[in-house]
Amino acid sequence: MRAVDTNVIVRLLEQDDPRQAATAAAFLKAGGPVWVSHLILAETVWVLEDVYQRTRREILQALDALIDNQVIHIQGPEIVKAAVEAFRSSRADFSDCLALEIARAHGHLPLATFDKAFAKLPDVHRL
Numbered sequence: 337m338r339a340v341d342t343n344v345i346v347r348l349l350e351q352d353d354p355r356q357a358a359t360a361a362a363f364l365k366a367g368g369p370v371w372v373s374h375l376i377l378a379e380t381v382w383v384l385e386d387v388y389q390r391t392r393r394e395i396l397q398a399l400d401a402l403i404d405n406q407v408i409h410i411q412g413p414e415i416v417k418a419a420v421e422a423f424r425s426s427r428a429d430f431s432d433c434l435a436l437e438i439a440r441a442h443g444h445l446p447l448a449t450f451d452k453a454f455a456k457l458p459d460v461h462r463l
Contacts, residue, residue, distance in 0.1 A: 337369055337370065337371045337409065338368075338370050339371045339372070342380050342383060343356075345372060345376065345377075345380045345402070345408075346380060346383050346384070346388075347359075347360045348361065348364070349380075349384070349398050349402075350388060365407075368407075369406075369407050369408070369409050370407065370408055371409050371410075371411065372402065372408055372409070372410050372411065374411050374412065374415070374438065377402070377410065377411075377416065377434070380398075381395055381431065384398060392423075395430070396420065399416075403416060403420065412441065415438055415440075416437070418440070419433040419436070419437040420433075422436065422437065426454075426456060427453040427456070428451070428453050428457060429453075429454070432449070436454075436457060436459065436460060440459060445459045446459050446461040447459060447460050447461065448462075448463050449462060449463065
């Protein structure tokens, strides 16, 4: 299975560069499914927040669309779904929610942090 980088996912979501968006879409259609790693997903959320100034609601819609996409295969989809739900129901950053769910999946809890918002989630310990 082929993989894609953050900028490919962002072009597909934002459609801000018509040529690159068309090239990205053609790449997805031409060769079957593509794989998106946890790192690429976290970077995508960061770009949507910081570069495109997307709201939390818009980012959640984008994450839901990526998870439900038949051509895009997300690394550890159950981990990502749990991270999205934690992100949806808290004030924590998506990357923190993803880190928590990866740690949970591997039995490495509690997760220690200095972040007050993140520490409100179950299994996160504020130092």
